[in-house]
Amino acid sequence: MRTTQPKARHRRRRLGLTIGIPLATATAVGMSYGGTFGVFGEDARPKAAAATTGPAWAREVADGFASVNALGQKGTYGGRDGAIVTVKTLADLEKYATAPQPYVIVVAGTITMNPKGKEIKVASDKTIVGAGTSGHIVGGGFFLGQGVHNVIIRNLTIRDSYAGTWNDKDHDWDAIQMDGAHHVWIDHNNLRNMADGLIDSRKDTTYVTVSWNQLKNDNKAFGIGWTDHVTADITIHHNWFHETEQRNPSTDNVAHAHLYNNFLQDDPDSSITSSYGNYARGGTKMVLENSYFEGMNNPVIKDGTAALVQRGNVFVDTTGRNESGGTAFDPTTYYRYTLDATADVPSKVKSGAGPRPAIGMTATTPSAAAATTLTVAKDGSGTYKTVQAAVDAVPVGNPSRVVISVKPGTYRELVNVPANKPHVTIQGAGASRKDTVIVYGNAAGTRKPDGSGTYGTPGSATVAVRSDDSQLRNLSVSNDFNEAANQSLEGHQAVALLTAADKIVLDGVIVTGDQDTLEMETAAPDKPGRVYVTNSYVVGNVDFIFGRATAVIDQSVITLKKRWNGTSAGYIAAPSTPAGRKGILINRSTVNGDVAAASFQLGRNWHPGGDKTVDPQVTVRNSTLSAAIKSTPWSDMGGFSWKDDRFAEYMNTGPGAGPKSTDRPHLTDSQAASQEVSDYLGDWTP
Numbered sequence: 001m002r003t004t005q006p007k008a009r010h011r012r013r014r015l016g017l018t019i020g021i022p023l024a025t026a027t028a029v030g031m032s033y034g035g036t037f038g039v040f041g042e043d044a045r046p047k048a049a050a051a052t053t054g055p056a057w058a059r060e061v062a063d064g065f066a067s068v069n070a071l072g073q074k075g076t077y078g079g080r081d082g083a084i085v086t087v088k089t090l091a092d093l094e095k096y097a098t099a100p101q102p103y104v105i106v107v108a109g110t111i112t113m114n115p116k117g118k119e120i121k122v123a124s125d126k127t128i129v130g131a132g133t134s135g136h137i138v139g140g141g142f143f144l145g146q147g148v149h150n151v152i153i154r155n156l157t158i159r160d161s162y163a164g165t166w167n168d169k170d171h172d173w174d175a176i177q178m179d180g181a182h183h184v185w186i187d188h189n190n191l192r193n194m195a196d197g198l199i200d201s202r203k204d205t206t207y208v209t210v211s212w213n214q215l216k217n218d219n220k221a222f223g224i225g226w227t228d229h230v231t232a233d234i235t236i237h238h239n240w241f242h243e244t245e246q247r248n249p250s251t252d253n254v255a256h257a258h259l260y261n262n263f264l265q266d267d268p269d270s271s272i273t274s275s276y277g278n279y280a281r282g283g284t285k286m287v288l289e290n291s292y293f294e295g296m297n298n299p300v301i302k303d304g305t306a307a308l309v310q311r312g313n314v315f316v317d318t319t320g321r322n323e324s325g326g327t328a329f330d331p332t333t334y335y336r337y338t339l340d341a342t343a344d345v346p347s348k349v350k351s352g353a354g355p356r357p358a359i360g361m362t363a364t365t366p367s368a369a370a371a372t373t374l375t376v377a378k379d380g381s382g383t384y385k386t387v388q389a390a391v392d393a394v395p396v397g398n399p400s401r402v403v404i405s406v407k408p409g410t411y412r413e414l415v416n417v418p419a420n421k422p423h424v425t426i427q428g429a430g431a432s433r434k435d436t437v438i439v440y441g442n443a444a445g446t447r448k449p450d451g452s453g454t455y456g457t458p459g460s461a462t463v464a465v466r467s468d469d470s471q472l473r474n475l476s477v478s479n480d481f482n483e484a485a486n487q488s489l490e491g492h493q494a495v496a497l498l499t500a501a502d503k504i505v506l507d508g509v510i511v512t513g514d515q516d517t518l519e520m521e522t523a524a525p526d527k528p529g530r531v532y533v534t535n536s537y538v539v540g541n542v543d544f545i546f547g548r549a550t551a552v553i554d555q556s557v558i559t560l561k562k563r564w565n566g567t568s569a570g571y572i573a574a575p576s577t578p579a580g581r582k583g584i585l586i587n588r589s590t591v592n593g594d595v596a597a598a599s600f601q602l603g604r605n606w607h608p609g610g611d612k613t614v615d616p617q618v619t620v621r622n623s624t625l626s627a628a629i630k631s632t633p634w635s636d637m638g639g640f641s642w643k644d645d646r647f648a649e650y651m652n653t654g655p656g657a658g659p660k661s662t663d664r665p666h667l668t669d670s671q672a673a674s675q676e677v678s679d680y681l682g683d684w685t686p
Contacts, residue, residue, distance in 0.1 A: 057359050058084060058104045058127065062152070062185035064209035064235025064258065067335055071149070071207070076183040078127030078152030079104045086131070090114060097122045097142070106131050106360050107156060108685065110678070113140025117161055117173035117195065124148050129360040130155040130189075132685040134678045140173065141194070146180035146203075155359040157190040158198075160673070166219050171195035178205040185209050190354045192216040197247065201234065202226040209235045214354040216242045217272065225252025230283035233334070237261050240353045246275040248296075253282040258331045260289040261340050263349040266296050268317075273297065276321070280306035285328040287311075292345040293318050300324065314342045351555060351588075357534060357686060372400070375429075377407040387415045387426060387438060394421045403427055406475060408435035414442075415463045419501065419523060422467045428475030433508050436475040438463055443481040444516075445491025454491060457516055461498035466523065469503045476510040483514060483564035495519045499531050499549065505686045506533040514561065515542040520549035525578060532677075532686040539593075543574035546606060548614070550582045552680050553589055560593030560600050560628050568596035568628070571635060573603030575616040582680045583617025583646065590624045591656065597627040604635040605645040617646035619667065619675050629656030632663045650675070 061067065062076035069075060082102030087093045088109045096103045102125035109131075113120075118140040122128070128142070129135070129152070137158045144151055158175040165171075173195035176186060180203045191198040191213060198215045201208055201224045215221045221244035224234060233256040241248045241264045248264055251257045259278060266274040276298035280286040282305055290312040293299040298320035302308040307326030315322060331337065340348055374390040375382035382405075384390040390404045401423045408430035415438060417424050428436030440462040442455050458464070463477045481494035493516040497506075500521040511518050517540035522529030529549035538545055539559040545551075562568050572591070577583035584603075593600075602625075605616040633649070633656075634642045649657070650667040660666035667675060 055084075057129070062183075062187070062209045063337065064211065064237065064335060065207050065233040065256070066183055066185045066209035066235065068207055068233070071182050073149050073183045073207070076150055076152060076185045076207070076209070078102075078150060078185070079125055080127065082125065087111075093128075094120050097126060097128060099123060102126065104129065107135035107137070109134055109683075110136040110138060112138045113161075116140065116163075117171055119143035119174065119177060121145060122148060122151055125150045127152040127154070128156065129153075130157065130355050131360045132357045133157075133355045134681075134685040135355070135360065136678065137175075141175040141177070144176075144178040144181035144184060144205075148178075148181040149183045151181065151183070152185045152187070153189065154185070154187045155189065155355045157192075157355060159190070159192045159194070161195045162193045163195045165195075168195045168219070174198065174200050176200070177202065178208070179203040181205045181208075183207045186211070186213060188212045188354060188356055188359060190214045190216070192218060194218055196220060197223050198244075199223075199249075200226075201232070204229050204231055206232040206234070208233075209237075210239060211235070212238045212349075212353045214240045214242065215244055215248075216240075217244070219245045220247045221245075222249035223247045224249050224254055224257070225281070227253055229253065230255050232256075234258070235331075235335075235337075237337070238340075238349055238353060239263070240349045241265065241277075243267060243270060243272045244274070245272055247279070248274070248277045250279040251281060251284050251286060254284045254286070256329050256331075256334070257284055257286040258289075259286065259291060260337070261342075261345050261349070262291045263294070263345050264291065264296050264299065265294045265346075268295060276301050280308040282306060284308075285326075287328045287331055288313060288324075290339045290342040290345065292316070292342055292349075294346070298322075302326075312339070312342050314345075357532075357554075372398075373403045373405055375405050375407070376411075378409045378411060379407075382407060386413050387411055388413055391415060391417050391421070391424065391426075394424055396420045398423055401425060405429045406436050406438075410437045410439060412439055414440050414461075417463075417465045417467050417470055419466045419468075423469050424465075424467055425471040425473060426463075426475065427471075427473040430474070433474050433476055433510050437478060438475065439478040439480055441479060441481045442494065443486070443489060443491055444493040445489045446481075457491075457493040457495060458498055458500070458519060458521070460493060460516075461495040461519065463496070464498040464500070465504060466500045468501045470501065471505040471507065472497070472509050473505075474508045476512065478511075479513040479517070481514070500529065502528045502530055503684050503686070504529075504531045506531065506536055508535045509533075510537045510539070512537075512539040513544060514540055514564065515544065516540075516546060517544035518546070520545075520547040520551045520584075522549055530681055530684055532681060534686075541570040543571050543604070543606070545572055545584060545586075546574035546576070548576045548578055550577075550680055551584045552677050553584070553586045554677060555588045556590075558586070558589060558591045560591065560595045560626075562595055568599035570595075570599070571601050571604050573618045574606040574637065575603065575618050576606040576608050576611075576614050577617045577646070579613055579615040584619075585675065585677065585680050586618070586620040586623055587677060588622050590626075591629065591654075592626045593628060595628045598630045600628045601630050601635045602633040602649075603647065604637040605640050605642045605647070607638050607640045610638065615645055616642075619646075619648050619650065620652060621650035621667070621672065621675070623652050624654040625652050625656030627655040631658050633658075634663070
């Protein structure tokens with residue numbers, strides 16, 4: 001891509017600039033990702049996937065112009081009529097992507113291009129999809145040449161071909177380049193930090209839909225044109241253009257360009273400054289609807305020959321040119337679509353764009369096998385009246401998924417899923433996570449009924465999950481221990497949910513307590529324990545996300561709660577991470593709550609029993625922090641200095657965020673590149 005564009009105010013660039021996936025808002029809590037979870041084998045494995053029997057994500061088809069019947073192609077459905085293959089190597093990815101047969105290609109891990117800048121030449125009738133959030137293409141991308149058609153690229157992170165020159169004229173290394181292709185759907189990807197463009201749609205490429213992508217940290221984001229013909233049709237909706245200097249997009253000689261519900265954001269005082277936003281050039285006819293522009297220079301521009309119709313857009317802290325004029329077209333002539341309210345666009349796009357955890361899962365593991373379902377209903381309409389009775393009925397060593405479906409109601413009981421019963425899902429059957437509640441009120445200092453002593457902190461848990469590959473979904477877990485009424489009791493720690501196993505998923509749950517709400521441990525100090533929390537709420541006030549497990553709190557809401565006496569003070573996280581392991585990652589989440597400003601800290605370092613060998617870690621990144629967070633967000637604990645352990649932030653926003661200082665460490669861009677969700681979860685894709 002080599003065209004002259006309007007100049008930026010300045011061009012500052014940090015080498016190796018990388019950013020993670022976007023911050024979430026409370027809107028993320030209302031989302032449900034569904035789908036099945038799986039683990040992939042070591043080699044690529046074909047699986048039959050006929051259109052009527054394959055997993056739902058493999059049958060999904062494009063909207064917008066990519067859905068239009070034209071040029072002999074009936075919409076865009078990729079490789080749905082072919083086999084599903086799971087790939088982990090460059091050789092396998094290239095083998096199936098270039099094959100003449102249709103394939104659904106699931107990228108299950110990080111694949112590094114060799115040589116750097118390599119763009120795999122994708123053939124027609126392909127779906128290339130990341131396995132949850134684990135599918136990364138590093139140092140290169142994909143090329144769709146003349147006549148290539150019916151291609152879907154979804155749910156991938158394509159990143160880091162950047163060669164050290166900001167406005168690079170020598171390395172035409174794009175994430176996705178299309179020259180004369182048609183019927184292409186680019187959806188739910190994270191594209192960033194490439195040597196040239198993130199997306200180039202060139203040389204009469206047409207019938208393209210680009211939806212729900214993050215385009216981030218790049219000089220040239222999305223260029224369209226490189227042709228004298230005015231024939232291309234393209235739909236661009238619900239994308240997050242964040243910290244991209246130019247081509248957001250630049251649209252040259254496009255017959256029908258429909259842009260709607262996009263979020264264009266330029267952060268103040270960052271190392272990248274926008275040159276312009278949406279640009280209509282040449283013979284382009286553009287319809288621009290209900291998009292949100294924040295902090296952009298020259299947010300909407302057109303040249304003298306283009307037509308650009310604006311309606312319903314919002315501009316916040318923008319400067320420079322904002323133009324429209326001429327007659328364009330009616331998109332409903334070509335396809336149906338529904339506009340989101342412009343005011344909702346930032347939250348919807350930030351929480352919804354980019355790779356989704358449940359897209360690209362295969363159906364070949366115990367998680368995805370036909371599950372046994374046990375029904376719990378306190379009114380007697382189920383097989384069991386208590387959750388624990390259903391857990392007791394799960395056979396020891398069960399080889400496949402058992403779903404305990406709990407009908408709406410409040411279940412005052414203690415639930416323990418023992419280590420010898422893996423693959424258990426406890427799932428609320430109501431419409432809301434609030435409909436099904438498991439609650440109890442033990443504290444660490446509560447005496448056991450048999451007189452054998454007190455429960456201790458882990459023993460106080462309302463729900464304890466000690467079995468690998470187990471899940472909680474769509475319900476609430478609470479510890480309602482009354483601190484005010486038990487001031488004479490020693491030991492007020494009161495756990496709502498304890499996990500002490502590996503590969504635990506908490507999806508769509510509310511976990512509520514005061515002190516020590518969510519304890520995440522491992523089965524033993526030398527064993528792994530990974531926990532993935534998504535689409536959830538965690539509520540508490542003191543050390544309420546804690547333990548030695550490797551835990552990711554992703555796209556969730558952390559709600560700060562006042563103490564029993566009405567005061568505002570506390571700490572969110574208290575990790576006791578073993579040396580050499582990852583600790584707690586709070587990612588794309590929101591911290592809020594009805595507490596006083598500057599009253600809470602993000603965390604403190606827990607060395608259990610004075611253990612000098614542990615190396616506590618918390619990273620809070622790409623999240624929104626309320627004013628409740630102190631400007632010195634980390635604290636010592638038990639005589640150990642937090643500065644000797646691992647505490648950091650990266651790219652947070654909101655009134656509680658703050659600049660880098662000796663009391664507030666920030667990750668560098670290169671450090672952040674190794675602290676993403678996939679780095680914490682390793683070979684596990686929840």
